[in-house]
Amino acid sequence: MKVNKSFSLFLLLGLTACYTQREEPLQPLDDVMMQAFYWDVPVDDQAKDGTWWDHLSSLAPELRTAGVSSLWTPIPAKGNWGIYDSGYGIYDHYDLGNYEQKGTIETRYGSRAELEQMIATMHKAGINVYSDVVLNHLYGGDENFEANPVVTAYVKAGRGEPYPESDIQWKNDTAYTRTHLFFPKHTGDGEPNYEWHYQHFHPSSASDSLTDFTDDVLRPCTKFFGNDLDTYNEEVQQRLCDWGKWLKGKIGFDGFRLDFVRGLQPEFVSRWVKSLPLQDGHQPFIVGEYWAEDGRYIKEWVDSVAQGGADVHAFDFPLKFTLTEMCNKSGDEFDMSRLAHAGMIRGFGLPVDNVVTFVDNHDTGKEHDKWIVKDYAMAYAYILTHEGTPCVFYPHFYAVTQHDVDNPSLEVTAPTDLQLDLRHLIDIRRQYLGGTLAVLTESDKHLYVARRQGNGVKDGAIIVLNNHDTDTLSITLNVNPDGFTDWSGQTLVNLLNPKETITVGNDGQATLSAPNRGYSIWTIQ
Template structure:
């Protein structure tokens, strides 16, 4: 409780000296006035039937460019602890599928050459690459070491669960096959604050290292479970100067090697926020790229917990709008008992739209019981999948509105076994097209009914704008809502057609008003004929 108050006190008076991150960072590789759009190009369990993932990505890049995507968020490209590891079980950040480890050279996603080829193809097609940076922990050490540690209470890491004892922890990372290429740094027990396994007793627990020189858990982390520094595996001590320097060098190196434009920052509630802020600033300075893109994953549906982080980072990174995703999840579960007029209540995009990367689902929100997750079973608490009955509505609310920067999930666009719906994918492609060609200009909201809301984008000199109506009402599909909205005097006397159903027209009167409709539990996007 005290640490919560201390953090709030530290951040409450922070004033920004730079524009909001989405105004200052690069969202597309050119100066095109077209709407930018991100795609997360992976799911948790994804693999291609005949191609490596990087080859699959390279094949899809022309299609993604044509649809209007300007950024691709890649899965962590680094060598994982296991061949099937997604990269969040980070073994070696400097190995992109180049060196043999446990009998394999490639990562789950492919080889270094395949990755760099896909990154090059993206640049040729006007798409930026984003690297998923896993800087909190490591797994898959080459050998274990003996040291003193104390078990922490799993429900309150600030309390000990027993006396100090000698344990054998997997903390030595020698990288014998890489042999110092790119980085000569070797990790040992001196560079970590905790582990989750004692090889000596074959016991799983949260052990805090208490050797001389160790400072314990960082205080600059989330206060969930007392102190949320430890997440999994071997917890990195970000106060160690050698650790800081190696991670700073890696940030510069990975951008230079891949030509990427920035980062998705994994699990930031779990490691030292002061180090992370310094890391972002130093990588920007070292690369000479003031527009380097960053989006942080702070997973909390509680906006009050997110706000101090928004203040603390002073516009140096954008944030995934987890509170908005949670509202989408609730709307999909509650059906027409959910009040659509409250959909943006207590969200990042509602409070600070220039900070918000909006999304519907991602790899952390899937139904974990469908997957074989091994070491990620602890992440079941993140399960908050948006059901199909509200997924199209949710995408309309992030893709077609003026606020926030939307991210599309691969699992909603491409066939997969983690919740794919052909209907949703079809609707999503239409909405992405509408974003590319129509969703521009000033926005006017018409949020007057609990189960049906609408909004108008007035367009600009190059794009005609659109009108959007969506419903969460259960019942007969023939039930029709109508929302009277104004599309502007310039469109007076015209008519509008539907993009979603390819049927029906709306007549616009001389003052720009029209009665736009949609059916129960659906979306309609209307554009000028």
């Protein structure tokens, strides 16, 4: 059944367009990122052979043809759990799969030579490579126990947040911790040789205490992962800055994704970013993972880093959570008017040039309660037509089954035809869209409509999202928001169904429709 919701935008809704303005020349977009890994990428653990770098190399031409311009790749350094480690259990910064330790030479993803070949292959294809990096912590194994007088006194005094007993081995009334990290001799260009000890980690002195981890605020002194690096320590800061410079200058990464930035003081993040070699005369691309439902904390983090002279992006977690609800809930359960002020850009005022939007990632992909389980294309239609840098998740593009990390019997797989939708949406983004965006509906329960400016060649498009469970819906409204070109009298075509056209009235009114649990995208014919 086709239902018509016809009304005048300004008379019956009484709304004014909600949008952000940027005084920049309109230009084509070529900004789609892909997270090119997931939590449990395949590895031949018996042969201790990581194959992921080689696998990505083989995909380079295909990804560039699909419109992907940058890859977010996993942590390249050797982890504490060797061939099994995803990299987040980071152990040796300078072992990229070329030193024998932790039971293996290669990392889960392959050898250093394969990594460098992958980067070179991506560069040849015109794709930038952004590496994941961990600056918050380091892990150690049982061979890394050392006497720790600071933790001994800390535990006995009952000071601050408790030090995890599972990370302590008591001997003769002394606490031993896995904080003595030592490595094979590094022999490569720019590779230092040093060890880590207890004084490099929180609590690092009699005046240092751990803090809890219970809310969305910054927690630079929380022991949430492994050994929490004391990033207030000058030696620690310098070592981490040197590692970043080496990854950028020697290995050839184009930018970085910073893991768990809630565990780092913004002043240090600014220093780390500013210490990196320039990329084409500019600061490299940086995006931070500040996982928070309250976007105020994310914006505050970006602003604080900017005060230190560094420009960073942040992942739009509030938008991800809203899009997950939109996709997973029925049309009666989710009100589409929420999209008018969803996410970091419209909900919390973070500039569009500081936002990376996404639908799922390696963390949400391993926790079943955070999965999108249906109507994936609706979420991607939003992020691939809207502002911010959109990030496509590899398992969604290639229909890779995701499993819950705690209960592997729980699994989810995106439909195989989603890749066709993503390719089409990326192509539309590159061909038609740019500039700013105006939201044209703010109170409709089932329909969300927004108009995006063009790119200097094409004059943009209108996106219509419909979450009704059974019905194609239409809406009549004014399609000429302030600051946009006047489309009055123009014929618009639906890029998803070129046989479908409409004519905009001389008063700027047009009737736009979209299928149930789907979307349409309209541009000048």
